[in-house]
Amino acid sequence: MATYKAPLRDMQFVLHELLDAEKVLSTLSGYEEVSKDVLDQYLEASAQFCENEIAPLNRAADEEGCHWDNGVVTTPKGFKEAYKQFCELGFPSLDCDPAYGGQGMPKTLGFPSMEMLVSANVAWSMYPGLSHGAYSAIHAHGEQWMKDLYLPKIVDGTWSGTMCLTEPHCGTDLGLLKSKAEANGDGTFNITGTKIFISAGEHDLTDNIVHLVLARLPDSPKDIKGISLFLVPKFIPDASGKPGVRNGVSCGSIEHKMGIKANATAVLNFDGAKGWLVGEVNKGMACMFTMMNAARLGCGMQGLGLGESAYQNAVAYAKDRVQMRSLSGTKRADLPADPIIVHPDVRRMLLTGKAYTEAGRAFSTWLAMQLDIEERSTDEAIRQDAADLVALLTPIAKAFMTDNGFVVTNQAMQVYGGHGFIREWGMEQYVRDCRISQIYEGTNTIQALDLIGRKVLLDQGQKLRKFTKIVHKFCEAQAQDAQMKEFVEPLQKLMKDVGDVTMHIGMQAMMNKDEAGAAAVDYLRLVGHLVFGYFWAWMVSVALGKMESGDKKFYQAKVHTARFYFQRLMPETAALLQTLRSGSKNLMDLEEDSFIF
């Protein structure tokens, strides 16, 4: 069976050696006291919980799944107890506002903690994960009474939350949604409609579930501009704030899925359920995007966390399993065959895991820090820069990290040979669990359209240049270092390629918007490699400076893995640059009735 050990050494490298988190956080309002020691203590506590409490539940929970019985959903064995402990240990409140009982820790810490939860048990992690989204939306857009009533319960984990967007006929295109809201005249609304694919939509872990629901008022526009956000609790809190009357929302069924089987994906029927408006009328999409952006980043973390788990199990198996002799001569004459880690292609598969995972960890933790800076810097210009970087890079975090996660989990499974296909080994579960991350919270195509359309072309590349300026400055600073040349040169070349191709697509798209759609997915991967290439080069520059500090193997591994990244993964860009420029005609010319004869 698969096991999990939190990659604390690498997390600490990222936080302390790469990002110098203590120093950066000390400049942010409210995080002045967050020391290296505090960060490490939290990481270790998270690691302990994840390794010992939820990782051991992962395999059996996938087999058992959730149970639906007449609207009541029971989670797999052990989930409830683990959740209770999670709350008792204070984890739900980690990066929440102290005004509502939170511990006020930065997202710079929250993201590595999230990675561990995902690695250990992604289906379980989604119950608190969705609550956090609801917390953010209410915190940002709710009225004060709403915050006072709901947030403390969500922060301490007593209640959970959901986001209810999708309907049977619309997922990507929420402008089509039919759920309706009717004002009761007392400030409340009656919500009616059917929502599907609601993760953690119904379960037995908490006393109450706070649904955040998109619906349309009768006189609102019939498109995406006519949608409002409502808070709809499963039980309406009574005067004392305890769950009171059962609201008109019920779970019609739960889906049978390829993966994340232990997370209840609910069909929710709202039948005149009482709701309260969150934010302004017809501004529901904007409010939802507070949650959605966080959810997209969380989704990217699923790609990372599942890749990490799959990777570390594959390494252990590759060292243990003996099969064939090394082509370049026997390595372990004491064994009947060599451990398969001696074979070049097994190493290629493993290194793909290492290279994508470590870059993803550095990138996502840095991005979390940008979120903290965006929220807490005292300098408005710095806040704006951080906000722009986050906006630009969120679709990359979501799509690039989940696509890579799927590659990594599949290659890790491949290392196991036939055993990888057998459920008890746990490897195929990582593949199945990871697969949804490429789809939900906006498919990876939607992410790519968001990147190229709204994030890059809409502001003529201003946000993109904020990022490339960072890369450019880094390359300049490293220009004199001969050891950095093998990384800096390809990075500079890729930066130029990205610039050229962005211009090219921008020109094409002015004449025909389908050109942007045709290029989008390849463009996202191209920019993704620029981002990961930058983080690898940056990690190498830090590692080179520490070679003599006593942990030489660790730093040498960074250099080797970076080299693997630049020589074996980044060359994908050579293909992308060709397909990107091939235009939309090769996609659009085929008539609809010519796909099948």
Add this chain to the structure above:
Amino acid sequence: MATYKAPLRDMQFVLHELLDAEKVLSTLSGYEEVSKDVLDQYLEASAQFCENEIAPLNRAADEEGCHWDNGVVTTPKGFKEAYKQFCELGFPSLDCDPAYGGQGMPKTLGFPSMEMLVSANVAWSMYPGLSHGAYSAIHAHGEQWMKDLYLPKIVDGTWSGTMCLTEPHCGTDLGLLKSKAEANGDGTFNITGTKIFISAGEHDLTDNIVHLVLARLPDSPKDIKGISLFLVPKFIPDASGKPGVRNGVSCGSIEHKMGIKANATAVLNFDGAKGWLVGEVNKGMACMFTMMNAARLGCGMQGLGLGESAYQNAVAYAKDRVQMRSLSGTKRADLPADPIIVHPDVRRMLLTGKAYTEAGRAFSTWLAMQLDIEERSTDEAIRQDAADLVALLTPIAKAFMTDNGFVVTNQAMQVYGGHGFIREWGMEQYVRDCRISQIYEGTNTIQALDLIGRKVLLDQGQKLRKFTKIVHKFCEAQAQDAQMKEFVEPLQKLMKDVGDVTMHIGMQAMMNKDEAGAAAVDYLRLVGHLVFGYFWAWMVSVALGKMESGDKKFYQAKVHTARFYFQRLMPETAALLQTLRSGSKNLMDLEEDSFIF
């Protein structure tokens, strides 16, 4: 739920218009009478059976799986009845030897038939599929009494067959196998050992199961050269040829797997089971390879067939599902949104399916024809050429087609968005069912090592040149056709690149064999694109000549899809050429204990 419609028009295009099967087969001994009409009739009968009998069982059978109870395995509901009908219709005997009741049809027909079986229900298709492997091995290597006793029963489907290679500690490295065979002095042997991952290893479809088992005699070498092949029936036939005494082989359990759940993957315990030698002592691997090569091709057909099914369902969904407006302007004002087939990236995903599937169909049918030529040509030189082409291209058929199948099934699932992840839609099953094809019958890494090592470098590229000569001749013949230029030029360039890089790796590997291992997987994909590129160009050349023949849309679609292939899929070679030349150091330098800290 997913449905299946056999792609008869495309199969007929390949057989008649591309390959001119009737004419080629008429030159082969025994196939003189196989006319176009005969081929079409068989194809239509296969299509009918697959569409109406086994495709409808596919989804429910995945949910139900196989049942093991104290050594007895029951297949899912409907499997037995469908198998009975399959036998009554004479399908098991299609391309078998008339001397044993076969219909003596060529493999050129057998392969498209196999594709349909796989598309409709891959788990079901493996029961007759494995039997066919056993048929081939006994037919090629069995003694006459063995053929007379066993083949008619296998040919008419009364008995089925298996191939028993893998053991718990060895799959790839069969030299390690421990199963032993002891001579009884009467020409029989006692076989003892445990075999795992035996597809169709135990079931309720047939009266008897004929296991072909690799085992080692006591005084045989302790490596791969000491393995012999034995026939071990589940029931020992009595004097009248009926299943008699139960043999000492039992099914200890069946595996719980990611996919192909309706095919029983058995653990078989041989406990002094009576067996008969097939072929010579210690030549078991060579005999097994008669089956194995066929199994590898069959495995490649799984990638093709599952890709086809996933593709056609995704096309139907993309025409039906409306979501968002086309970026280049509303296409269907009569609908609340446009069908998603208007979106460029949805088309990119669909066209990937179309391009890989149609090339795979042309290639595999051509390869089947080479098998027929190898077996039946009256000209020895032609037989040898065909044999060399089959040997060279078998690893490509297996690995390239299954890797592509996994890409295609995943992209088809992605077209469905969230619904693709829900089991009832059937799309995620194609992904799960396809995943094993990259692993079994020799992992795709093993295929790649076989290609570069045994098939290309071992004979200094002689076999490879037999293929490139064909491509070269084709390119020369098309050189004057302006419409072919966009295909011929990149093909010629790729051919040169393949030549150069083959030479390069050959040189490197002389110094260090790990260089071949480090390049193998990328090399296989590179050559795969040369092969598929050739088939696309060839198909275009045929299509261009028929544009005015009344089926213009079909032929235009060939040209469009070829263009998509050359502009959107073949550019992967630009990346491969870089990674191929990056050498083994970036894989081998990392120390074993530096993968995880």
